[in-house]
Amino acid sequence: MHSNRFAGLLVLVALLTPILPAQAQEMDHSMHMNHNMPMGDSLVWRMAPMDGMTMPMMPGMMDDIPDVGAFLPGFGMDVSMYPEAKPSEIIDMADGDTLHMDASLVRRTIDGREYVMMAYGGMYPGPLIRADRGSKVIVEFTNNIDMPTTVHWHGLRLDNAFDGIPGLTQDPVETGESFTYELKFPDTGMYWYHPHMREDVQQDLGLYGNMLVDPTEEDYYAPVNREVPLILDDILVDANGLFPYGEEAPTHALMGRFGNVMLVNGISDYNLDIQAGEVVRFYLTNVANTRTFNVTFDGARIKVIADDVSKLEREQFVSSVIIAPAERYIVDVYFDEARTYDITNSIQAIDHFRGIFVPETHQLGTVTASGQASEDNAEAFAEARTNEDTIADIDNFRRYFDKAPDHNLRLTIETKDLHPMTMRMMEVDTLYFPPIEWNEGMPMMNWLSTGEEARWTLLDEDTGKKSMEINWQWEVGDKVKIRIFNDPSSFHPMNHPFHVHGQRFVITHIDGVENRNMAWKDTAIIPVGSTIDILVDVTNPGKWMAHCHIAEHLHAGMMLGFEVFEQGAGPQAGR
Amino acid sequence: MKNPVKARAEATNQRFQGRGAGRRPALFCALAALGGGSRLPLRHTHVLPPDCSSRMFCPDMTRKFPLYVGSLLLLSIAVLASPTLDADSSPAEATPECSLVSSPDYYEIDLVTTRKVSGARLAKGKGEVTYAASPFGISVSEEGSYLVNIDVSMSNVRLDDDKVLVAWVTTPQLDQIKALGTLDENLQVTGQTDFNKFLLVVTLEPRDKEPGAMWTGPVVSRGMSRSGLMHTMAGHGPFESEPCAVYGY
Numbered sequence: 001m002h003s004n005r006f007a008g009l010l011v012l013v014a015l016l017t018p019i020l021p022a023q024a025q026e027m028d029h030s031m032h033m034n035h036n037m038p039m040g041d042s043l044v045w046r047m048a049p050m051d052g053m054t055m056p057m058m059p060g061m062m063d064d065i066p067d068v069g070a071f072l073p074g075f076g077m078d079v080s081m082y083p084e085a086k087p088s089e090i091i092d093m094a095d096g097d098t099l100h101m102d103a104s105l106v107r108r109t110i111d112g113r114e115y116v117m118m119a120y121g122g123m124y125p126g127p128l129i130r131a132d133r134g135s136k137v138i139v140e141f142t143n144n145i146d147m148p149t150t151v152h153w154h155g156l157r158l159d160n161a162f163d164g165i166p167g168l169t170q171d172p173v174e175t176g177e178s179f180t181y182e183l184k185f186p187d188t189g190m191y192w193y194h195p196h197m198r199e200d201v202q203q204d205l206g207l208y209g210n211m212l213v214d215p216t217e218e219d220y221y222a223p224v225n226r227e228v229p230l231i232l233d234d235i236l237v238d239a240n241g242l243f244p245y246g247e248e249a250p251t252h253a254l255m256g257r258f259g260n261v262m263l264v265n266g267i268s269d270y271n272l273d274i275q276a277g278e279v280v281r282f283y284l285t286n287v288a289n290t291r292t293f294n295v296t297f298d299g300a301r302i303k304v305i306a307d308d309v310s311k312l313e314r315e316q317f318v319s320s321v322i323i324a325p326a327e328r329y330i331v332d333v334y335f336d337e338a339r340t341y342d343i344t345n346s347i348q349a350i351d352h353f354r355g356i357f358v359p360e361t362h363q364l365g366t367v368t369a370s371g372q373a374s375e376d377n378a379e380a381f382a383e384a385r386t387n388e389d390t391i392a393d394i395d396n397f398r399r400y401f402d403k404a405p406d407h408n409l410r411l412t413i414e415t416k417d418l419h420p421m422t423m424r425m426m427e428v429d430t431l432y433f434p435p436i437e438w439n440e441g442m443p444m445m446n447w448l449s450t451g452e453e454a455r456w457t458l459l460d461e462d463t464g465k466k467s468m469e470i471n472w473q474w475e476v477g478d479k480v481k482i483r484i485f486n487d488p489s490s491f492h493p494m495n496h497p498f499h500v501h502g503q504r505f506v507i508t509h510i511d512g513v514e515n516r517n518m519a520w521k522d523t524a525i526i527p528v529g530s531t532i533d534i535l536v537d538v539t540n541p542g543k544w545m546a547h548c549h550i551a552e553h554l555h556a557g558m559m560l561g562f563e564v565f566e567q568g569a570g571p572q573a574g575r
Numbered sequence: 576m577k578n579p580v581k582a583r584a585e586a587t588n589q590r591f592q593g594r595g596a597g598r599r600p601a602l603f604c605a606l607a608a609l610g611g612g613s614r615l616p617l618r619h620t621h622v623l624p625p626d627c628s629s630r631m632f633c634p635d636m637t638r639k640f641p642l643y644v645g646s647l648l649l650l651s652i653a654v655l656a657s658p659t660l661d662a663d664s665s666p667a668e669a670t671p672e673c674s675l676v677s678s679p680d681y682y683e684i685d686l687v688t689t690r691k692v693s694g695a696r697l698a699k700g701k702g703e704v705t706y707a708a709s710p711f712g713i714s715v716s717e718e719g720s721y722l723v724n725i726d727v728s729m730s731n732v733r734l735d736d737d738k739v740l741v742a743w744v745t746t747p748q749l750d751q752i753k754a755l756g757t758l759d760e761n762l763q764v765t766g767q768t769d770f771n772k773f774l775l776v777v778t779l780e781p782r783d784k785e786p787g788a789m790w791t792g793p794v795v796s797r798g799m800s801r802s803g804l805m806h807t808m809a810g811h812g813p814f815e816s817e818p819c820a821v822y823g824y
Contacts, residue, residue, distance in 0.1 A: 294715055296717050304710050307710070312710055318711075319717040320717045321711070322709070322711040322713060322715060323711070329711075346717060346718050346719045347719035348715075348718065348719040348720050348721075348771055350805070353807070355805045355806045355807040356805075356807070357720075357771040357772070357802075359718055359719065360719075431804040431805060431806060432801055432802055432803075432804050432805040434802070435713060436713065488679075488680075488681040507712060510705075510706065510712055511678050511679050511706070512678060512705070513678075513705050513706075513708075516708060517708070517710055519710070524712060525712050525713065527706075527712075527713050528681070529679040529680070529682055531679065532712070
């Protein structure tokens with residue numbers, strides 16, 4: 001019996017011996033001990049970047065890693081084997097045209113370092129699809145990445161079958177498979193497309209692109225010297241490259257994954273050359289997983305002219321542009337002087353350790369103005385137009401603005417088995433949660449939280465149903481008022497950009513104050529403690545989703561369903 | 576940490592369960608008004624009884640009418656409205672049109688009297704905080720500081736004819752002071768600030784002088800912004816490494 005045990009031990013040692021040298025090599029990383037044991041070529045966790053964290057590492061947390069595996073696309077492969085991604089191109093599409101587009105793994109260079117990332121059409125950002133309002137186009141999509149995916153056409157009021165929601169409107173597109181999307185463009189404006197499976201990974205790695213829907217009316221916008229799309233993003237990297245994602249579930253579930261490198265149109269050193277005196281129309285889109293930006297143009301005057309789905313009732317001069325994940329704003333900016341203007345994200349970050357606000361400025365890019373503009377649009381810029389067409393459109397809905405809400409939604413969170421120190425810290429630090437999390441104040445706790453432990457929740461206060469238990473039922477023609485309250489007494493309140501698929505809405509009230517300059521939207525930011533009333537114009541039949549557009553929150557459960565029936569065909573019909 | 580406002584609302588709501596969803600909102604408003612004060616339960620709560628399918632926020636009658644008049648009026652509405660409500664109709668359709676008129680509880684500032692000023696020793700007050708108008712739903716300055724409107728209101732104050740109340744905001748370090756304005760005959764004023772953390776201060780000032788760079792009279796009431804409650808962990812507790820006084824709190 002003793003000899004059997006000894007033999008067994010020898011076998012065990014023999015099996016473990018090839019692993020031990022690798023383990024010793026891995027032990028060199030960071031402050032961690034007791035990593036996941038590397039098995040062959042599998043990826044191991046390393047300490048997440050703690051940029052700007054002033055909090056001392058709490059006892060008991062130094063050795064911890066998220067309770068999910070680590071994942072990176074193309075891990076262990078030679079990065080040079082992937083094709084180099086190209087800068088985005090504009091694809092002008094006429095009514096009835098077809099675009100063939102894939103999602104693939106590519107090689108991209110950011111700040112002089114190469115990464116394996118993902119791209120639509122081999123481009124970063126994906127190709128800008130440009131079409132006229134009222135037209136219809138086809139996109140033949142092929143999945144060439146190593147994960148299932150779909151494409152969601154954000155903000156378009158298109159037919160439900162092409163909304164890109166796995167399990168609801170289509171099956172996932174597996175690797176090597178294709179799907180045909182039919183797009184239609186009923187509303188002028190800037191939209192974007194992105195995956196609707198593991199967005200925290202695929203979207204973060206570069207799967208996003210714009211759709212610009214041009215007006216068919218004359219003089220729809222004021223004249224400008226040039227038009228420029230700006231897609232705002234960030235990405236998380238460290239000395240070893242891209243920081244891994246959670247394999248089975250997202251990490252960074254509490255606050256979302258903040259990046260530490262800012263990107264504009266996929267690059268970290270964006271520059272636009274113009275002539276002094278030009279008025280530039282920027283189409284801003286925020287595709288970051290979680291970061292809300294406060295965009296400034298170094299003193300250049302800014303006029304916001306349009307929101308997600310329509311122009312504002314009245315154009316408005318602003319000092320900066322606040323843009324939440326998934327939102328779009330169209331802004332005209334007047335660069336009157338010949339100089340370099342910094343495009344920045346200017347915020348008041350929170351230092352949780354010291355309990356203070358700390359001003360931070362992140363460089364997003366530059367606009368270099370020289371010479372003199374050939375065409376003078378300064379006078380047109382100086383006028384803040386009143387858009388009678390938008391007002392007339394919204395006039396049809398004003399009688400519903402003060403109706404009682406049809407649905408009352410509370411934004412909250414449920415947790416299970418979160419790290420005990422996280423629980424204790426959150427209990428200590430509950431005196432104040434800011435309206436907007438502009439920065440990642442607690443990077444370690446954030447990184448350790450997974451979508452299994454933090455379940456972000458949409459609570460229907462009228463029925464008690466939560467998240468995907470909710471299936472509101474409406475009919476075409478309904479004007480549905482939803483009151484959304486971001487509960488500050490929840491475990492970790494945070495701002496949420498709330499997105500409704502397939503329909504458009506206006507924000508009627510914010511904290512009881514009537515919104516006096518409306519526009520049609522598909523995504524609205526809801527600060528902590530605030531109550532937002534939205535009125536949904538229900539026009540599009542089918543099964544749809546509404547959800548928080550922080551990628552990690554979405555995949556931690558913060559979504560609900562609603563079904564739109566044809567008029568007279570809903571469950572309430574005939575009552 | 577139990578939210579006291581929520582707890583009070585839950586207690587109020589529990590009393591009204593089972594009395595008919597259709598009648599509930601008007602009765603809520605009426606009985607809340609009888610309860611006195613400007614804090615109608617439904618205005619400051621976000622908890623409903625399980626069978627109440629709409630969240631009603633009724634206009635604050637107590638600012639415009641004496642309490643007993645307001646109560647009588649609301650009771651009359653409840654009596655007159657009740658027979659017209661269809662018990663089978665959706666509560667959302669049957670309820671009167673009321674708008675949300677409350678600022679978020681979370682950022683509301685309680686003004687606490689200093690008890691030092693004659694005529695105002697039992698004064699009550701609050702600062703309701705909402706975002707300045709913005710096309711983005713939330714308003715910040717170019718540097719990222721929240722730009723907020725503060726609706727200041729006081730009650731239980733008797734002033735001499737030559738005195739007024741003036742509202743101010745100041746940083747916790749008192750290094751920046753800004754006048755929000757003079758409270759009117761209803762003891763209300765609205766102003767704006769972009770201070771990250773601030774104290775809201777109401778002082779007694781001469782009627783015949785415009786507010787200057789800072790107050791000259793005694794402090795009647797004061798309160799702290801919600802953001803001002805953000806405390807330093809560096810100054811105490813397991814991470815103490817610096818004196819709390821460094822951060823003024």
